[in-house]
Amino acid sequence: MIPLEVNGKRQNVDLPGETPLLWTLRDELGLTGTKFGCGMALCGACTVHLDGQAVRSCVTPISAAANKKIVTIEGVGSGAVGRALQAAWVDAGVPQCGYCQAGQIMSAAALLQRTPKPTDTQIDEAMNGNICRCGTYTRIRTAVKQAAAKQGGTQ
Amino acid sequence: MNPLIVANVSRRRFVQGLSLGGLVLAVGYPSAGRAQEQKKFGADGMPNGWVDNPLAFVSIADNGTVTIVCHRSEMGQGVRTGMPMIVADEMEADWKRVRVAQAPGDEKKFGNQDTDGSRSTRHFFEPMRRCGAAARTMLEAAAAERWKVPASEVEAKNHEVVHRPTGRRLSYGELAKAAASQPVPARETLRLKDPKQFRYIGKGQIKLVDGWDIATGKAQYGIDTRLPGMLYAVVARPPVYGGKVANFDPAEALKVPGVERVVQIADSEPPAMFNPVGGVAVLARNTYAAIQGRRALKIKWDDGPNASYDSKAYKASLEESARKPGTVVRNDGDFTAAAAGAARRHEAEYYVPHLAHATMEPPAATARIEKGKCEVWACVQSPQATRDLVAKRVGMSADDVTVHVTLLGGGFGRKSKPDYAVEAAALSKAVEGKPVKVTWTREDDLHNSYYHTVSVEHLEAGVDAQGKPVAWLHRSVAPTIISTFKADAKNEAPFELGMGVINVPFAIPNVRIENPEAVAHTRIGWFRSVSNIPHAFAVQSFVAELAAAAGRDPKDYLLDVIGPARQVSPETLGDTWNHGESPERYPVDTGRLRRVVETVAREAGWGRKLPKGHGLGIAAHYSFVSYIAAVVEVAVDDKGGLTVPRVDMAVDCGATVNPDRVRSQMEGACVMGLGIATLGEISFKDGRVEQDNFNAYEVTRMSGAPRLIRVHIIPGDYSKPMGGVGEPGVPPIPPALCNAIFAATGKRIRRLPIRDQLKA
Numbered sequence: 001m002i003p004l005e006v007n008g009k010r011q012n013v014d015l016p017g018e019t020p021l022l023w024t025l026r027d028e029l030g031l032t033g034t035k036f037g038c039g040m041a042l043c044g045a046c047t048v049h050l051d052g053q054a055v056r057s058c059v060t061p062i063s064a065a066a067n068k069k070i071v072t073i074e075g076v077g078s079g080a081v082g083r084a085l086q087a088a089w090v091d092a093g094v095p096q097c098g099y100c101q102a103g104q105i106m107s108a109a110a111l112l113q114r115t116p117k118p119t120d121t122q123i124d125e126a127m128n129g130n131i132c133r134c135g136t137y138t139r140i141r142t143a144v145k146q147a148a149a150k151q152g153g154t155q
Numbered sequence: 156m157n158p159l160i161v162a163n164v165s166r167r168r169f170v171q172g173l174s175l176g177g178l179v180l181a182v183g184y185p186s187a188g189r190a191q192e193q194k195k196f197g198a199d200g201m202p203n204g205w206v207d208n209p210l211a212f213v214s215i216a217d218n219g220t221v222t223i224v225c226h227r228s229e230m231g232q233g234v235r236t237g238m239p240m241i242v243a244d245e246m247e248a249d250w251k252r253v254r255v256a257q258a259p260g261d262e263k264k265f266g267n268q269d270t271d272g273s274r275s276t277r278h279f280f281e282p283m284r285r286c287g288a289a290a291r292t293m294l295e296a297a298a299a300e301r302w303k304v305p306a307s308e309v310e311a312k313n314h315e316v317v318h319r320p321t322g323r324r325l326s327y328g329e330l331a332k333a334a335a336s337q338p339v340p341a342r343e344t345l346r347l348k349d350p351k352q353f354r355y356i357g358k359g360q361i362k363l364v365d366g367w368d369i370a371t372g373k374a375q376y377g378i379d380t381r382l383p384g385m386l387y388a389v390v391a392r393p394p395v396y397g398g399k400v401a402n403f404d405p406a407e408a409l410k411v412p413g414v415e416r417v418v419q420i421a422d423s424e425p426p427a428m429f430n431p432v433g434g435v436a437v438l439a440r441n442t443y444a445a446i447q448g449r450r451a452l453k454i455k456w457d458d459g460p461n462a463s464y465d466s467k468a469y470k471a472s473l474e475e476s477a478r479k480p481g482t483v484v485r486n487d488g489d490f491t492a493a494a495a496g497a498a499r500r501h502e503a504e505y506y507v508p509h510l511a512h513a514t515m516e517p518p519a520a521t522a523r524i525e526k527g528k529c530e531v532w533a534c535v536q537s538p539q540a541t542r543d544l545v546a547k548r549v550g551m552s553a554d555d556v557t558v559h560v561t562l563l564g565g566g567f568g569r570k571s572k573p574d575y576a577v578e579a580a581a582l583s584k585a586v587e588g589k590p591v592k593v594t595w596t597r598e599d600d601l602h603n604s605y606y607h608t609v610s611v612e613h614l615e616a617g618v619d620a621q622g623k624p625v626a627w628l629h630r631s632v633a634p635t636i637i638s639t640f641k642a643d644a645k646n647e648a649p650f651e652l653g654m655g656v657i658n659v660p661f662a663i664p665n666v667r668i669e670n671p672e673a674v675a676h677t678r679i680g681w682f683r684s685v686s687n688i689p690h691a692f693a694v695q696s697f698v699a700e701l702a703a704a705a706g707r708d709p710k711d712y713l714l715d716v717i718g719p720a721r722q723v724s725p726e727t728l729g730d731t732w733n734h735g736e737s738p739e740r741y742p743v744d745t746g747r748l749r750r751v752v753e754t755v756a757r758e759a760g761w762g763r764k765l766p767k768g769h770g771l772g773i774a775a776h777y778s779f780v781s782y783i784a785a786v787v788e789v790a791v792d793d794k795g796g797l798t799v800p801r802v803d804m805a806v807d808c809g810a811t812v813n814p815d816r817v818r819s820q821m822e823g824a825c826v827m828g829l830g831i832a833t834l835g836e837i838s839f840k841d842g843r844v845e846q847d848n849f850n851a852y853e854v855t856r857m858s859g860a861p862r863l864i865r866v867h868i869i870p871g872d873y874s875k876p877m878g879g880v881g882e883p884g885v886p887p888i889p890p891a892l893c894n895a896i897f898a899a900t901g902k903r904i905r906r907l908p909i910r911d912q913l914k915a
Contacts, residue, residue: 033371038849040848
């Protein structure tokens with residue numbers, strides 16, 4: 001049994017410790033918002049937060065996530081930064097197919113939590129690990145800046 | 156819920172196009188049988204045509220919630236917002252009280268559902284308007300009956316019906332039951348709105364219906380289906396097209412914790428069509444266990460006749476073919492004589508490799524067989540074909556198969572081919588009907604795709620003393636998509652030639668287009684924009700090369716080659732396909748092509764002063780009955796590194812329903828086009844794909860995306876035919892980029908992808 005704390009909820013999973021967090025979230029815990037894209041930390045679709053850091057859950061074994069705070073797209077909106085990003089994503093009409101956007105938002109949330117006013121270069125660097133095959137990158141930049149501005153204005 | 160949908164859905168005859176005559180017709184290319192029938196165009200020419208019956212598409216609950224069915228697949232183009240918006244506008248529904256329901260695969264009920272060919276809006280704008288107008292008329296009739304007043308005194312407005320003389324009002328919820336029992340009005344009696352009264356169409360203020368679900372992780376894609384007792388499957392498939400399992404040993408796989416079953420999927424002989432390619436499936440408690448189990452499988456493959464497919468050798472063979480005459484598919488004037496008498500001659504060859512769609516959501520589907528019924532949940536662009544093929548595979552009637560269409564995490568043509576949904580059904584059948592989800596890993600996706608063709612385009616021109624072309628030869632050599640359905644097909648089909656080879660409307664008197672043969676050694680399939688990609692790359696690069704040779708401005712030269720504004724019948728260009736549209740309604744309009752060139756040049760500041768190392772390139776292309784031109788600004792550093800600060804695109808697709816989604820499709824097409832130009836390549840060695848994942852099959856990331864993409868939409872008229880949007884944005888981008896690179900560096904790119912060609 002491996003104890004996991006996902007979006008504030010503690011639960012034990014009965015799986016081998018090397019099982020990637022991605023498949024544990026999706027197949028065992030029913031949290032399908034976190035997406036599979038490559039299985040090799042190349043595309044960012046599976047990004048979640050582990051103690052506030054953005055990690056690729058497809059290469060994170062659950063043994064390494066035990067007793068840490070895991071936040072997924074289903075939980076990130078309970079924080080102000082996550083909520084602001086989600087609102088900005090809808091407002092700027094970022095998604096096309098939408099499949100990669102959970103990972104994009106998780107990477108953006110980690111960025112804004114550590115760098116509330118990122119420059120274009122900082123945005124590009126933080127987001128470069130997240131592939132969007134529909135090509136929504138220019139709107140992602142817009143939405144990240146919009147969320148950052150809103151955070152700055154209210155806090 | 157008290158739905159308008161009642162038993163009597165055949166009150167008005169559904170107008171249908173051709174019946175589904177097997178896959179050949181389903182995938183939409185002309186066959187001999189079809190040619191003998193009266194030729195039909197647009198939605199009429201598609202299997203099962205269109206339906207505009209409000210009883211199929213609209214229901215109203217007592218509380219006033221209006222549910223509108225979207226029968227096309229959502230893959231990022233915004234169709235689940237756009238289609239219902241058309242209905243809502245015409246029926247005067249308040250968008251805030253509209254819900255969207257996704258249709259299962261059922262073309263008899265909903266009309267054609269093949270979401271491909273950039274067709275949804277242009278084929279269904281009018282049927283969906285009529286559907287909304289009919290629902291509005293039924294609500295008005297119900298109110299008039301209730302008030303016992305003439306129907307001419309009542310008017311539907313924003314979710315209620317008003318009696319004008321007295322100001323009395325009834326809400327749509329109050330009228331739902333009575334409206335449902337009204338007869339559906341005859342089509343010719345419907346009053347459509349004056350476009351000036353549109354509330355939503357063309358306004359662009361409506362947000363995506365799935366936007367919030369996407370941003371919060373609630374949206375359901377094909378890969379997200381979960382059913383009680385479901386097994387998770389991955390499949391080891393033959394690495395070579397046409398290969399088979401010689402033998403396999405499941406023992407080690409079955410020892411992996413969580414693995415429950417190992418099941419062989421029957422081989423299928425080429426041509427592939429939409430059949431699974433066969434292989435060995437591992438079914439497990441979760442996807443990871445299935446992947447680990449598959450690693451432990453011992454399989455010996457019999458590779459078959461394509462085991463020597465090698466992209467380097469194949470390129471050389473295509474080049475050899477391109478340098479010899481081939482089947483003449485268009486012949487105006489006398490190329491040979493005109494070229495012989497020309498002041499100068501030019502020649503160039505262009506290469507575009509295989510590509511894989513690499514949708515971010517890989518192919519995935521779930522199936523369950525219970526009490527003689529099969530249910531499938533799948534991210535498919537072709538739900539009716541999925542239903543028919545699943546039925547055939549599991550030995551049921553299509554009436555006993557339901558295909559639930561999920562959101563598609565990208566489509567780009569890959570998900571037109573439902574082989575993965577058939578796999579899920581076959582596996583469910585093999586495990587006594589238990590629910591089975593098949594997930595393709597990224598490696599599976601890249602190794603067993605239906606690839607974009609690979610092509611060599613050979614161009615020759617003879618120019619007069621001013622450098623203007625008087626003779627034009629284009630030899631296009633590429634394995635055809637038809638080979639996926641008919642193994643011995645070696646020539647491009649009319650629909651491939653009609654994607655920017657024969658239907659180039661240039662003002663050149665002597666034109667010869669040839670198509671030498673090419674043999675396919677893998678599954679060739681539709682990839683967003685299809686053959687327009689290599690054709691536009693070659694044609695628009697070559698025109699720029701001729702401009703440079705003539706010492707002319709590339710934009711002015713392009714306009715000269717297009718010639719004066721005129722309407723060209725596609726038939727006079729040898730194009731019998733014309734994207735399936737009527738040649739009278741959709742002539743090739745060089746005035747519209749000129750206008751996008753002129754617009755994009757003006758908006759991009761063509762001729763503006765640029766920093767050192769920067770260059771502007773222009774290209775224009777007509778495809779999917781829309782006209783697009785692009786200006787790319789490139790920056791090339793002294794080490795040959797390339798960035799794209801800005802792209803301008805002008806689009807004339809006729810009138811628009813959701814202009815923000817037209818913009819987003821152009822932005823996405825721009826990014827995908829840049830990826831094709833700079834990075835994308837699938838190559839084969841020993842019959843096997845060499846790229847495993849995104850480290851080798853690279854796609855554009857944020858650092859490679861333009862800093863700024865500006866989209867200029869030419870205003871359209873709702874009374875005129877509409878054009879496509881999803882695909883036509885891609886083709887002009889690679890040549891515009893390469894023309895910009897030439898402007899910046901003097902280096903001409905003729906082989907894609909660019910990769911390190913700029914690095915000296």
